[in-house]
Amino acid sequence: xxxxxxxxxxxxxxxxxxxxxxxxxxxxxxxxxxxxxxxxxxxxxxxxxxxxxxxxxxxxxxxxxxxxxxxxxxxxxxxxxxxxxxxxxxxxxxxxxxxxxxxxxxxxxxxxxxxxxxxxxxxxxxxxxxxxxxxxxxxxxxxxxxxxxxxxxxxxxxxxxxxxxxxxxxxxxxxxxxxxxxxxxxxxxxxxxxxxxxxxxxxxxxxxxxxxxxxxxxxxxxxxxxxxxxxxxxxxxxxx
Amino acid sequence: xxxxxxxxxxxxxxxxxxxxxxxxxxxxxxxxxxxxxxxxxxxxxxxxxxxxxxxxxxxxxxxxxxxxxxxxxxxxxxxxxxxxxxxxxxxxxxxxxxxxxxxxxxxxxxxxxxxxxxxxxxxxxxxxxxxxxxxxxxxxxxxxxxxxxxxxxxxxxxxxxxxxxxxxxxxxxxxxxxxxxxxxxxxxxxxxxxxxxxxxxxxxxxxxxxxxxxxxxxxxxxxxxxxxxxxxxxxxxxxx
DNA sequence: CGTGCCTTTGATGGAGATCAAGTAAGGTGG
DNA sequence: CCACCTTACTTGATCTCCATCAAAGGCACG
Numbered sequence: 071x072x073x074x075x076x077x078x079x080x081x082x083x084x085x086x087x088x089x090x091x092x093x094x095x096x097x098x099x100x101x102x103x104x105x106x107x108x109x110x111x112x113x114x115x116x117x118x119x120x121x122x123x124x125x126x127x128x129x130x131x132x133x134x135x136x137x138x139x140x141x142x143x144x145x146x147x148x149x150x151x152x153x154x155x156x157x158x159x160x161x162x163x164x165x166x167x168x169x170x171x172x173x174x175x176x177x178x179x180x181x182x183x184x185x186x187x188x189x190x191x192x193x194x195x196x197x198x199x200x201x202x203x204x205x206x207x208x209x210x211x212x213x214x215x216x217x218x219x220x221x222x223x224x225x226x227x228x229x230x231x232x233x234x235x236x237x238x239x240x241x242x243x244x245x246x247x248x249x250x251x252x253x254x255x256x257x258x259x260x261x262x263x264x265x266x267x268x269x270x271x272x273x274x275x276x277x278x279x280x281x282x283x284x285x286x287x288x289x290x291x292x293x294x295x296x297x298x299x300x301x302x303x304x305x306x307x308x309x310x
Numbered sequence: 311x312x313x314x315x316x317x318x319x320x321x322x323x324x325x326x327x328x329x330x331x332x333x334x335x336x337x338x339x340x341x342x343x344x345x346x347x348x349x350x351x352x353x354x355x356x357x358x359x360x361x362x363x364x365x366x367x368x369x370x371x372x373x374x375x376x377x378x379x380x381x382x383x384x385x386x387x388x389x390x391x392x393x394x395x396x397x398x399x400x401x402x403x404x405x406x407x408x409x410x411x412x413x414x415x416x417x418x419x420x421x422x423x424x425x426x427x428x429x430x431x432x433x434x435x436x437x438x439x440x441x442x443x444x445x446x447x448x449x450x451x452x453x454x455x456x457x458x459x460x461x462x463x464x465x466x467x468x469x470x471x472x473x474x475x476x477x478x479x480x481x482x483x484x485x486x487x488x489x490x491x492x493x494x495x496x497x498x499x500x501x502x503x504x505x506x507x508x509x510x511x512x513x514x515x516x517x518x519x520x521x522x523x524x525x526x527x528x529x530x531x532x533x534x535x536x537x538x539x540x541x542x543x544x545x546x547x548x549x550x
Numbered sequence: 551c552g553t554g555c556c557t558t559t560g561a562t563g564g565a566g567a568t569c570a571a572g573t574a575a576g577g578t579g580g
Numbered sequence: 581c582c583a584c585c586t587t588a589c590t591t592g593a594t595c596t597c598c599a600t601c602a603a604a605g606g607c608a609c610g
Contacts, residue, residue: 112540113540115547129446131446131450133450133454133455133536134536135454135536137454138454139449139450139453139454141446141449141450142446151439153435153436153438153439154439155547156432156435156436156439156546156547157436157439157543157546157547158543158545158546158547159540161443161446161447161540161541161543162443162446162541192396195393195396196393196396196397198393198438199391199393199394199396199397201442202441202442202445203401205442205445205446205449206369206371206381206382206401206402206445207401208449209379209381209445209448209449209452210371210373210379210381212449212452212453212497213379213452213496213497214373214375214377214378214379214497215373216597217597217598248555248556248557249556249557250555250556250557256453257452257453257454258598258599259598259599259600260556260557261557261558261559261598261599261600261601262597262598262599264556264557264558264559265558265559265598267557268558268559280556280557280607280608296373296374296375300352300353300399300401301401301402303397303398303401305398306396306397306398307355307395307396307397307398456565457565457566488587488588488589489588489589490588498566498567499566499567499568500588500589501566501567501568501569501590501591502565502566502567504589504590504591505566505590505591507589508590508591520575520588520589
């Protein structure tokens with residue numbers, strides 16, 4: 071089974087066998103973490119780049135009030151923070167949500183690999199652009215979408231992202247997020263998320279169960295969310 | 311008078327005279343735009359990189375409902391979208407807010423400059439990381455801060471950003487944003503922004519007038535906002 | 551077989567949207 | 581210089597969405 075990092079990047083640029091071999095080698099330094107382990111905390115000095123291989127993680131920040139805001143979800147294949155070593159300290163924390171297997175890639179390894187493999191560099195840059203697009207989409211959701219639209223939009227996004235790493239099956243996919251975590255990501259309370267989920271379930275659009283989502287009516291869900299997948303850039307420019 | 315792009319990048323990496331000369335040359339293809347001109351629209355194929363030299367711009371998206379969400383402000387010195395050519399189409403639009411002078415830098419020029427001037431490359435990557443930090447901060451604001459906190463936080467951010475390009479003077483700075491635009495950026499209505507501004511004015515923290523802000527009590531404003539400037543990364547790592 | 555965490559449901563209050571005017575300031579043409 | 585127009589700002593009344601508080605049930609895990 072190919073690793074999800076390679077799988078994701080191969081969707082962002084043409085990779086040769088040589089490129090693939092380099093990627094496989096790059097993620098060979100792996101560690102297993104228990105759920106809720108912080109990979110790095112706000113204020114820490116950035117270290118190596120993390121690549122999620124199994125499980126989910128998130129970027130988050132705790133406010134003085136104690137409230138938490140999740141700013142991004144990281145799923146298998148996602149890498150954090152190319153070039154992060156340029157900064158003196160992290161402005162947010164990264165935590166594993168589920169038990170997770172994570173690889174670390176040093177700055178030197180990364181630089182060498184990107185210099186020797188331009189396809190990989192291109193894929194990494196595209197991945198970063200997509201991540202920025204996702205952040206912008208989150209800003210739009212938080213600013214101008216209702217609670218139900220926000221939930222539906224997030225589920226659409228996560229479904230497509232899971233799809234590109236091959237972890238979906240006919241309208242269903244694993245979503246190891248508690249309602250509390252969804253609330254922290256969408257800027258709501260867990261109680262309200264719960265009501266919205268009930269609403270969406272009754273509408274027949276989707277149903278969230280412990281650990282997985284069933285998208286019973288994809289068309290309706292997309293319609294509720296006002297979802298346009300363009301920001302995920304699944305269709306990239308051919309010749310650059 | 312040195313151009314603001316050079317000024318901003320020189321705060322992000324040590325630049326030699328040679329680097330500065332290259333930057334000055336890079337932004338020599340300039341054009342003037344009238345207020346509200348779209349530099350590029352959602353769906354367009356990405357072209358050259360834009361560098362704002364005078365005036366302000368913003369990234370935004372229009373929802374099916376007609377609502378607008380602004381996702382970023384661009385002020386003099388800010389560049390848009392390094393590597394954007396890797397994507398097939400824009401997932402958002404960029405519009406000039408005021409009359410503005412904007413330079414365009416082709417992908418080839420940019421690549422040549424970054425290859426020949428590693429300091430510039432480092433500064434550009436740092437700038438991109440800061441921009442990502444700003445987006446994350448916006449997500450936090452939208453998700454977990456009250457209207458007054460959001461406004462105060464944005465003003466703090468814009469003040470510091472304006473400060474690094476030298477366009478502030480003792481607690482006052484130019485802010486050419488209408489209340490409608492602030493509303494579109496902060497996910498509120500113009501009416502509500504107006505009330506919040508009144509509140510902030512009466513509290514003595516700050517006052518917004520046509521075209522400029524007076525920060526009468528910086529300590530109070532920072533306190534209202536819960537502002538921590540770490541995400542702007544004004545202190546960068548020395549040796550990388 | 552508890553004992554926590556997570557989910558579900560109800561009741562109530564508040565922040566902010568919406569609707570509806572009205573005021574002030576700048577721009578333009580006569 | 582004045583009448584007109586446009587754009588931005590200000591204020592009030594009402595309504596909606598979502599947060600908050602409270603409590604009970606369910607599921608997983610030790």
